[in-house]
Amino acid sequence: MNERTLPGTLDVIGPDTFARHGYPHAAWKRLREEAPVHWFDLPGGVGFWAIVKRDDVVWISKQPERFLNAPRLAIFEEGAPVEGERTLARHLLNMDPPEHAEFRKAASHWFTPRAIERRQPEIERITRDLLAEMAGDGSERTGDFVADLAAPLTLHVLADMLGVPRADWRLMFRWTNQIAGASDAEYQTGDDPINSVEDARHGLFAYFTDLAAERRKQPRDDMVSVLANATVSGAPMPAFELLSYFLLLVVAGNETTRNAASGGLLALIEHPGELRKLRATPALVPSAVEEIVRWTSPVIQFCRTPVEDVELRGQRIRRGDSLCLLYPSANRDADVFADPDAFRVDRRPNPHVGFGIGEHFCLGANLARLELRAIFAEVATRLDSVSLAGPVERMRSSFLGGVKRMPIRYRLRPA
Numbered sequence: 113m114n115e116r117t118l119p120g121t122l123d124v125i126g127p128d129t130f131a132r133h134g135y136p137h138a139a140w141k142r143l144r145e146e147a148p149v150h151w152f153d154l155p156g157g158v159g160f161w162a163i164v165k166r167d168d169v170v171w172i173s174k175q176p177e178r179f180l181n182a183p184r185l186a187i188f189e190e191g192a193p194v195e196g197e198r199t200l201a202r203h204l205l206n207m208d209p210p211e212h213a214e215f216r217k218a219a220s221h222w223f224t225p226r227a228i229e230r231r232q233p234e235i236e237r238i239t240r241d242l243l244a245e246m247a248g249d250g251s252e253r254t255g256d257f258v259a260d261l262a263a264p265l266t267l268h269v270l271a272d273m274l275g276v277p278r279a280d281w282r283l284m285f286r287w288t289n290q291i292a293g294a295s296d297a298e299y300q301t302g303d304d305p306i307n308s309v310e311d312a313r314h315g316l317f318a319y320f321t322d323l324a325a326e327r328r329k330q331p332r333d334d335m336v337s338v339l340a341n342a343t344v345s346g347a348p349m350p351a352f353e354l355l356s357y358f359l360l361l362v363v364a365g366n367e368t369t370r371n372a373a374s375g376g377l378l379a380l381i382e383h384p385g386e387l388r389k390l391r392a393t394p395a396l397v398p399s400a401v402e403e404i405v406r407w408t409s410p411v412i413q414f415c416r417t418p419v420e421d422v423e424l425r426g427q428r429i430r431r432g433d434s435l436c437l438l439y440p441s442a443n444r445d446a447d448v449f450a451d452p453d454a455f456r457v458d459r460r461p462n463p464h465v466g467f468g469i470g471e472h473f474c475l476g477a478n479l480a481r482l483e484l485r486a487i488f489a490e491v492a493t494r495l496d497s498v499s500l501a502g503p504v505e506r507m508r509s510s511f512l513g514g515v516k517r518m519p520i521r522y523r524l525r526p527a
């Protein structure tokens with residue numbers, strides 16, 4: 113291994129790299145091959161170990177008592193806000209056992225395969241309504257796939273589940289963009305990403321304080337009612353944790369599926385043979401969706417902190433060090449995936465970790481799969497032609513692979 117030729121920190125985790133070029137797959141591949149557990153200093157901040165192999169991501173994620181979530185949520189380029197992030201919110205992603213499971217239980221029955229299946233007709237209807245707008249009379253059109261389908265679909269589905277009235281959806285949309293896009297000038301409310309998050313958090317907390325109070329008086333069949341009336345270890349859920357729960361659901365539910373949908377269509381545009389395959393065999397939609405999640409890996413990373421010294425692939429990791437689990441890299445690991453840099457809608461098996469694994473496995477995975485299946489089933493059967501009509505614009509973030517705009521030219525058959 114020649115350390116001097118290895119990629120630098122910002123080539124591996126830098127938000128500008130993501131914004132300009134998309135994911136640095138070549139840099140991650142070099143790490144997987146030459147330095148799979150490698151320490152990076154972070155200019156102006158606390159450094160981290162890059163964990164780039166799938167088996168290592170799995171090994172660490174499956175030991176939640178040994179590798180904690182609470183000390184550091186993720187690595188941010190600025191080095192901060194390790195302290196800041198802890199005081200901003202307390203939710204599933206920065207809790208650890210045994211507390212984590214208690215809080216997760218409060219919402220998990222809303223996300224079981226059965227519970228999500230019941231939402232299928234509604235999700236398919238929302239998808240078809242949005243596509244009807246896009247299709248027009250079936251002639252060739254141009255539009256922005258993010259604004260026309262990916263963003264409104266995920267927003268609508270989540271707002272309905274939470275029980276947020278339609279008039280307030282634009283507020284939710286603004287807050288989620290401001291929090292997820294805190295490092296991107298387009299969404300920032302000040303010079304400092306923390307100010308953007310703080311600003312959005314205040315708005316969101318105030319809003320859900322009122323909505324939760326309403327639902328305590330008059331519960332409905334929605335998630336705000338369930339959480340507002342939930343107990344944890346026999347007592348009502350504390351206000352800060354309750355509001356943080358809403359913040360997590362709003363951001364996690366919007367910023368991920370939206371990007372998987374846009375990135376998935378982009379992958380099909382860039383691999384016309386795979387789009388043809390999907391059109392010829394729409395039964396491939398479920399496996400295509402898994403491949404889309406593997407390929408796009410919308411969550412770039414989360415961090416774990418060991419409670420004791422550990423050795424991994426010959427590296428001595430100290431208690432309290434930060435381990436950065438890079439999901440998109442794990443999902444291209446040649447030790448696990450045959451021909452990992454090929455996008456294949458019929459890939460099987462596909463043991464990707466795009467939704468994470470273990471204790472914190474994505475709570476919304478069943479919902480995300482259903483939304484993506486609804487979209488790509490229609491794409492497989494009705495999209496007669498599609499190509500890019502301009503550059504894809506990506507979000508500046510070290511954390512989420514965001515697609516801000518994706519102009520397309522297309523012909524969509526009316527239903």
Ligand code: HEM
Binds near residue numbers: 372
């Ligand atoms: C394609 C879409 C999605 C992707 C790629 C994704 C990815 C992830 C990942 C990587 C994690 C961390 C897992 C770990 O640490 O092992 C996670 C956790 C989580 N996700 Fe998702 N997610 C998606 C959609 C959603 C949706 C639609 C919702 C909710 C409506 C959601 C809610 C959550 C929650 C609440 C957690 C925290 C779980 C915990 O800590 O116990 N996600 N997600």
